[in-house]
Amino acid sequence: MNWKLAARAAKMNPSVLREILKVTERPGIISLAGGLPSPKTFPIQAFADACAEVLHNDGQAALQYAASEGYAPLRQAVADMLPWNVDPAQVLITTGSQQGLDLVAKVLIDPGSKVLVETPTYLGALQAFGPMEPNPVSVASDDEGVIVEDLVAKAKDGRFIYLLPNFQNPTGRTMTEARRAAVSVAAAAAGLPIVEDNPYGELWFDEAPPLPLTARNPEGCIYLGSFSKVLAPGLRLGFLVAPKAIFPKLLQAKQAVDLHTPIFTQRMVSAVMKDNFLERHVPTIRALYKRQRDAMMAALTREMAGLDVKFNAPKGGMFLWARLPEGIDTVALLPKAVERNVAFVPGAPFYADQGDPRTLRLSFVTASVEEIDTAISALALTLREELALLGERRLAPEPV
């Protein structure tokens, strides 16, 4: 049978993360790899009450086809939740914020279109954009986010820049107020739209992050948000906010893709969110994740002492970013770590261009404090062994 694939299909590859996650499902492995929220934070009873309520009060409507834009009260709740003036008519409910990336790609990317991204950037975004065959261009980035001068130098003919300013995946870094102000002005001056992804913004530890980029220039930005990290990812509920100039196209793309996001889960979440539930619930997630970040940083400081391992101090979110000593390749290190029952994600796949082989991403949210201690200790042991091997190889006589 003559199955001829589209050219774009040849460029689709199995997710590196996905293949890694398969390994980490082995019993006994402590995984610091996946970006899985702690299931302890899922408000199961609140969902059970919401299901019963929705099916009792509005069962038929909750199970029928519904509007592509999303459930009106949920669109209103999203608009109310955001820290700038949002018209609910600009809110599109999506099947997870990943779908928002797919819709953005369909509507804004032609084959070869320049799309600017951070260094490194969210792998899932690269995968969502990929089938529309963009030319992703890495903008140099430091601990505060993308570097404005490089953004300006690369902005010409860019379709948009994709930014994740809060507790970024994979680095955990946060764009400072000063950097946001500068990026916002520079992008507007260059006529470069911003696609702002903010799945982790509510997960701050000591203080809320600065205002979103979209709040500073709503007509120049598409904003993506998610309920995955504040309620539960298994419902696949996210949203986007888009200016009137392109909202209708995103809506048409959405309609063609899946008609609408499941209305039952939209109504569930709408019911759960009543009476300011998130205001009581999210602080419990912040407190848990902060304790676990503290535990991971303490363990790294203790276990990696003397090993020339650099790591950052995320102010929120789920991830910490580390850089191992010269000569280490984290892709090669991973199977050795897995032998010691700990898993992480190598950093290189998160780069749109040449990845830094010494980097890795560690999630501090899924494992418990005790598991984090055990895992970082095992990781340090693996690293010490690898460094010893490297040292032996360096001392060995060169082959003639």
Place this chain on the structure above:
Amino acid sequence: MNWKLAARAAKMNPSVLREILKVTERPGIISLAGGLPSPKTFPIQAFADACAEVLHNDGQAALQYAASEGYAPLRQAVADMLPWNVDPAQVLITTGSQQGLDLVAKVLIDPGSKVLVETPTYLGALQAFGPMEPNPVSVASDDEGVIVEDLVAKAKDGRFIYLLPNFQNPTGRTMTEARRAAVSVAAAAAGLPIVEDNPYGELWFDEAPPLPLTARNPEGCIYLGSFSKVLAPGLRLGFLVAPKAIFPKLLQAKQAVDLHTPIFTQRMVSAVMKDNFLERHVPTIRALYKRQRDAMMAALTREMAGLDVKFNAPKGGMFLWARLPEGIDTVALLPKAVERNVAFVPGAPFYADQGDPRTLRLSFVTASVEEIDTAISALALTLREELALLGERRLAPEPV
């Protein structure tokens, strides 16, 4: 701000159906337009029990991220349900079967690719394929489905043919056993893959339809199915079955689009389907829809007497197809019908090429028997008035 749209976005248009459905939401309108299953058939109590059970037994797993392929027991249930030998590893759970169409388009359609479709065909498929910029080619069709000679004549270089053999949307027609056998052989001989869409197959009235095309040549077909018509559409749960040759690409596309279909609703449906629930539930849907089809045919026979209106006798599904007398354009007729509080869908948008302006689609499943009687009576009155106007225009002197 420089929002430059992708070329494909310019080709996206608001769904004609969608705009029509908006009008029909006006209170007092009896809509025979939308393809909405009767909400009376939604098993609300079974869903309520399933939600409680899933959240009680597996709450954390039901709310966490999950595998892109879908929930294993649901994939197994789908495989078990289908009338040919299906490996669950070939089943991909989708966010409604509409998403299956989007994934197929991404993986199989290049700009300009020839895609064969029926005359007329499902509008939602044209919309799902559209962003990948195919060249859709209408294969001549009669009451039994596509005409084999025309299929063969047009098969060369076709990426696939999209077919909806059971109780087709929009025509309600069913492909006969003889036609299926001939189409299957002809497509295989031409090396032309088949994308078979079967959302309505379980909704048969007197006897089950012949075997799916996919059952006759699984390696040459992608099969799309749905829980929307046998349980409820608001959950957006569908599936596809694909040969091993292309399953991995469809899975990669799925992963990039929304990571996975909501696992909570997958587990809900899996719980509902236990103990052969569908075997008890689906016959009640069939009986209801058959009564309503009978009512619609009786009303049409009675009310349209003497008006040269042709309509078919669907053997299942949700839709009946009608053709009005010479000179009538159903797009122009619709607002006049809406004035008389009845809505239908004009047939022309369902054609990939030139539509037949005299055709229309009537749904017999959403409205009650009494509403169907009232609506068909109002539609006949609208048509009589329109014919009278046409007659007057014909008798009026030509403008000089």
